[in-house]
Amino acid sequence: MLTPMTPLIIGIAGGSGSGKSTLATSILEAIGNDRIAFLPHDAYYRNQDEKTFEQRLMVNYDHPDSLETELLIEHIQRLKQGEAVDRPVYDFKMHTRSAKTVRIEPKPIILVEGILIFVEPELRAQCSMKLFVDTDQDICFIRRLERDVTERGRTVESVINQYLKTVRPSFIEFVEPTKRFADVIIPEGGFNTVASEMVIARLKGLLAD
Numbered sequence: 001m002l003t004p005m006t007p008l009i010i011g012i013a014g015g016s017g018s019g020k021s022t023l024a025t026s027i028l029e030a031i032g033n034d035r036i037a038f039l040p041h042d043a044y045y046r047n048q049d050e051k052t053f054e055q056r057l058m059v060n061y062d063h064p065d066s067l068e069t070e071l072l073i074e075h076i077q078r079l080k081q082g083e084a085v086d087r088p089v090y091d092f093k094m095h096t097r098s099a100k101t102v103r104i105e106p107k108p109i110i111l112v113e114g115i116l117i118f119v120e121p122e123l124r125a126q127c128s129m130k131l132f133v134d135t136d137q138d139i140c141f142i143r144r145l146e147r148d149v150t151e152r153g154r155t156v157e158s159v160i161n162q163y164l165k166t167v168r169p170s171f172i173e174f175v176e177p178t179k180r181f182a183d184v185i186i187p188e189g190g191f192n193t194v195a196s197e198m199v200i201a202r203l204k205g206l207l208a209d
Helices: 020-029 053-058 068-080 121-126 137-151 155-179 193-208
Strands: 008-014 036-040 086-092 094-106 110-114 129-134 182-185
Touching: 008 020, 008 155, 008 193, 020 036, 020 110, 020 121, 020 129, 020 193, 036 068, 036 086, 068 086, 068 110, 068 121, 068 137, 068 193, 182 193
Parallel strands: 008 110, 008 129, 036 110, 129 182
Antiparallel strands: 086 094
8 A cells, every 4th residue: 555655656748738737637636635745847947036037038948957856856755755845836927936835745646747857867767657648739839828828928929939949849859759758648638538537547546555
């Protein structure tokens, strides 16, 4: 049986807008927040208070160097040891970390989600189950456009420019190659209800063992 000292670590990777967050939400709702410690990789974007806003706009946020992955790994290890952690909160409108944090308590499952989580070997090695969400890039772009305009206060032009300059090239260079590390490839992510239900059933079974 799983215990707080030996959590199951689930990694969900895939391109921006692929359906990773929808899959993560489906798992959280089905299993329950009381049994899952959720660590989205994009909460770990590096603090950029020392940069001007204009300089922050020039950063490639789809490059592994933009994320403090070493802190995420530290938090996973501390949760595995039964210690609570303070997860960062990232302000996507200001392109830097908020002063706020979220207290995350140890749980039977640690759920890690992000486009680049399978790039770093040390982080990849932490995962008990690796899921890759595989979605056509035109669909990913449309979803990203809708999200960034409605939720993050971006303009259509800025989203298109960012996609062409950094998002798509970084997906080709960093994200897509990590598909080979996945245990399961899920087309459409959380929008694939059959695959989502299979993953959820598997997790419930492991929790019940």
